[in-house]
Amino acid sequence: MPVSETTTAETIREERGFSLRGFDPTLPVWIGAALFVVFLMLMPLGSIFVTSLYNESGLSLRNYLDVFTEPAYLKAIWNTLVISFWVGMIAVLIGALLGWLVTRTDLPFKRSVRALVMASFVTPPFLGAFAWTLLAGPNAGLLNNWYRSLTGTEGALFNIFTMEGLIFVMAIYSFPYVFSMIANVCELISSDLEDAANILGANKWKIALTITLPLTAPALLGGFIVAFLHSLSLFGAPAILGLPAGIHTITTQIWAFFQYPPRLDLAAAFSVPLLLATVGFIALQKKMLGRKGYSTVGGKGGQKRLLRLGKLRYPALLLVLVVLSFSVFLPYWILLKAALSKAWAMPLTLDNFTWGNFSFAFFEYNDTQAAIVNTFKLGILTATAGTLVATLLAYITNRQLLRGSRYLVFFILAPLVIPGIVLAVGLFIAYTRPPIVLYGTVWILFIAYLTKEMPIGYSQTESTFKSIHPELEDATRIIGANRLRALKDVTVPLARSGLIAAWSFIFIGVIRELSASILLFTPSSKVVSVVIFDLKEEGQIGAIAVLGILLLAVSFLVILAVQWLVGRDVFMGRGRE
């Protein structure tokens, strides 16, 4: 919904259309930005479709036939669907419960709980999966060792190298998405309806179940879809936990198609259904959320009162802490321990203590330094370029500067539904041969990250622009500034905190990216996540822990810096959509 109330001057200008006298000198900038984003999307997606339709004998549907008749590939698809379904369910359960507890009840230590949910959100799932191999490997995992020494039995409490283990790990890193959606909705529901129910004699639990829960239903479904899609697109966690148990998923299978001799045609044919499925889910979500009849979730007016948990206050906190210990405390602790010890499974005594993992990771193994430089260079570059482009695009669509802005939004948001590895397949095909050869340089990663992070940067900047009335800009333009100047001198300074948030979202997204990088890197353009994955394949536990801690530390530093700059929590509060 554009908020812009066009001024007379603007109406006149727009009526003139593209006549020479009224030519807007900034028009090329808008058109350029629009074409850029369309090109960004069409190249990889077009390449996938075209490649999927060709095999050695020319145009044919043979690839699709091959992909969908081979039992091993069908199994991978089935595994993915089962895993994603359960990840969605569990993520909704945890995310909704925590979101509700934090926003609608008098749960103690809410701020800390929010901060920890954010820590789960920032933790790359592949790192979490790696940590869980140390915690819950059936025979040597520390939790299983404790369990055995406590009970004296021989069995294992958990085996993380199973379908269930994989679902568990993916769910504890998907629930923050649901959490933020539910928390947003819960913060918008006024207590009017709940009060009405109260007057009619319902008790607080009945209210929560019959009033609040149904009001959040669309968000719950939306949350399920987001968690489902998130899980569908993950590569690292299934590779680390699934492959050792002989479980392939769609993403690991696509990755396997790249082994020599590469089957790009099959990879493309395998990607198309994944793409269509995600598009279908997003359409479904839009339809469900777009339905009328939830106007009570409108926002303004009405006061919100917190449900008193009473005796359940501390048990509820305990439950929350258990969940967070799965996603944060335990994994972080084992990473720190592995980074500092010679043998990770032994107690961290003075004998077992070493800085060796740090010196090996940073100074001896030469991949690391280059990868760290690449990672942060790409993070800063992508975040800066991404924020700039997203700002221009949000401005175009928000102020409707171009005809067809609505369609532009489709291209901007499309990467949201494209799993990173599918995007990478497209980019790989598109940019490894002339006219544009980017493969082998960091630029192909830059393009991948820019495309992938564009929807997030855009939603951030767009929602910021929505809240800024165009009056001030109009004033500037009346005294002679063109649109670009007005944008630069007036709107952007007002939107400062939103733009900083967009920048840091993109930055953190980039430095933890694995699923696209794993197909697009070459040894001269390695990034930290890929180095971690390489080290994992050889079981170099100490070095992985060191690099994982580096990624986490940098992410948290960025978040703290942003909070200090902006003065509020921009990550887990309102505004993250």
Add this chain to the structure above:
Amino acid sequence: MKQSVGLLTIALLLVSASGSFAQDAALVDAAKKEKKVIWYTSLAIPSSTAFAHFFMKKYPEIDVEVHRAGSQRVLQRVMQEADAGIKNVDVVHTSDAGHFTLLKDKGLIMKYVPKSSEPFPAGFKDSGGYYYGLRATLSVIAYNPKIIADKDAPKTWKDLLNAKWRGKEVTAHPGYSGIIMTHVLALVKQFGWEYFQELAKNKVHITQSANDPAGVVASGERPVGVNGAEYFYYKTLKQGNPLKIVYPKEGVPLVVSPTAIAAAAPHPNAAKLFTEYILTKESQQVLADKEGLYTGHPEVTYPKDKPLLKDLKLLTVDADELQKRNEEIKKRFTEFFGA
């Protein structure tokens, strides 16, 4: 007569010595100008890193960039880069001999006969002069003695099929590791595919690299390694981890891992110098002493607690056959083991 032969020999030796010296100096100079050499290798990360540091100590002007991945992944990189016209790699080293017949056929590696390769036996040299065996690795059984008593431990490949090892075994993957690719072919030739079909029934934990099982066995996550790089087991053992290595009497797969220079090497002289260096007795001795590897160099001595190759029954496979059956091996392994 006798004397003249002796003189001739000495003269020849002198000529060749001074000749080679002059040539080496020219090579070293040219290599120094190129400043670095980029090495794609499947040698374990700590070993390849240490090896690069030895070279850099001798030639501080030349930087060795090590990019380590599993053999199959190294080949994938080399081929992807060749297809995209990227010239990045100087020296390629994997544990899948089949890769080198492929690379040679495609014209992706350079003919170069290092002086230091002279003492190596035929099995370590390509007759065309394109590639050389940098090291020899055995694929063996290993177990964790803290968990499994020596008398119960598996002694033969067939012992691994026993149902008592269900959920206790770990294997590396032929789709990643050249050592395991060779291992699988060697055992298939011995026992047929039924062997792996049986083995898969024991719900074997799958790692990627042939070096990874060492950590898995040592930590006790899976107390029996049904294959894996012997040198890495040995290194892990020497670090004080609970490990025992078994060299099955039915035969031990011997993997000769070749090294070659890329035809389009961006630093060809540094690549040649590096190749010269890694085949010298000095370097090969380092591989044996510090990394526990076997080598083709006849003068290299081995740690006392390692068996000599000549005392083992070795299983070897033909590089051409390895290349031809590569696809089949990956496919059947995946079929049996799931991934």
